[in-house]
Amino acid sequence: MLMLKNKVQAFTLLEALIALGVLGLVFATIQCMLPSFRTQAPMPLDASLRAVTYQLTAQKYTSVAVLPHQLQLKSHDGKNMTLEVVKRRLQLSGESAGQIILIPEVQDFDVQDHEAYLQLEVLGENKQRATEALYLPRAP
Known part of the structure; x- marks a missing residue:
């Protein structure tokens, strides 16, 4: 075979x-x-501020007090919150609520109270400026 x-x-x-x-x-x-x-390209400052105003409106915050560089708010569950620049970051912080960093690398934050709306203005690190209207109800 x-x-x-x-x-x-x-x-x-x-x-x-x-x-x-x-x-x-x-x-x-x-x-x-x-x-x-x-x-990762950084988000433009105006888009970041627009997102902040949208979140504040969507989460049903109410305006308590308006100071030149600070906005005092009340959340829908009654917590007092403050929107301000701390350590070059725009943050939302509150008593027993922690802090939320909304926009990094911010030099200045300004709030102007118009009767129907609040005007938020942010100055970024690279001298970029963004302005946005915020429509929030007033706290009683």
Whole structure:
């Protein structure tokens, strides 16, 4: 009887393990390098201020007092909150409520009280200025 030789060439188990190891190293290197390839453009100041005013309106805050560089608010659950610049960040803070940083890198914050609305003005680190109207009901 004649035995036919198998002419099909295939990987051996050792070669397959080496290939998987090299592929794993390539994927690990790519995964470690991905964060350095991302570039995050900062949000424009006017868009950030627009988002702040939208959140204050949507969360049903009421205006308590308006000072030149500070806005005192009351939340829908009765907590007293303050919108002001602290350590170059526009933040919303309150008693026993913590703080929420709304806009980083802010030089100045100004509030003007018009009868129908409040005018918020923010001056950014790069001298960029943004103004937005805030329509909040007055606290009784």
